[in-house]
Amino acid sequence: MTQVQLNRKFDPSIYNSLSSVEEANNAVMAGDRIQDFLTDASELFFTHGMEERLGIGLLHRHFQCDDVEHMVEYQVNVDGEEALVTKPVSITDLEPAVPTIWSNSSTGFQPLEYSTDPLAVRLFWENEIPEDFLTKFSSLKTSSPIGEHLGLAIVHREFYKHAPADAMPLEYSNPSDRSSIVLIRDRAIWNEAIVTAWGFRRSIDPVLKCVDIQECLKRCHPATDNKHTITHRPGPPEHLISGGLGKSFADFRDDN
DSSP states (O other), X not given: OOHHHHOOOOOHHHHHTSOOHHHXXXXXXXXXXXXXXXXXXXXXXXXXXXXXXXXXXXXXXXXXXXXXXXXXXXXXXXXXXXXXXXXXXXTTSOOSOEEEEEEEETTEEEEEEEEOOHHHHHHHHSSOOOHHHHHHHHHHHHHSTTGGGEEEEOOOOTGGGGSOTTEEEEEEEEGGXXXXXXXXXXXXXXXXXXXXXXXXXXXXXXXXXXEEEEEEEEEEOOGGGTOSBOOOXXXXXXXXXXXXXXXXXXXXXXOO
């Protein structure tokens, strides 16, 4: 991947400055702003062939992150159900994780969260991302009135592939251990929640031959309906499933 713009050290102050999911959602959903942004972004992604690798994430935080922590996503069994759990991990605990969402700062693309999901790891390391794509995406964010709330993201997960056709990933918060948890839930519930990740794909239409589609890939229940929080008991970081992917923070952190 592009080492200069995407491989920078995590900065907890940038993560902690993010809006809540409700605040970010209110900002991007005003008027037609989000649709305008996604339309422009889809053209950029398809032009550079990035639609199968990257998408758009709603920049938000659930909890504060300490100076010695990274927010890392793991697949773990939660009360008998497989889930993706993102929680703060000490930087001394080297994990086979990669950045999966970035904001923009004066020094380039700043990682906000990491994941050990096998598909996310593969997509991160796949090959070089064109500098022209990154530059144009940064310009798109800068020119958009909602750009500060949207970021480049690896939005696909191996975990999602096991979801039934009538279900999708839904994110909750667990304040007791500062974690967020993604569970596979029925679309009837999912449709009521806040969209936090968008992807792009091409579909073959018999008349138009090819159609570009914007699709929601993950949602989060807002706190305002009392469904945002959930009680669960994942084990400590050393007991979480890491997948043995052979990479550590030290392999891709830029400490300069």
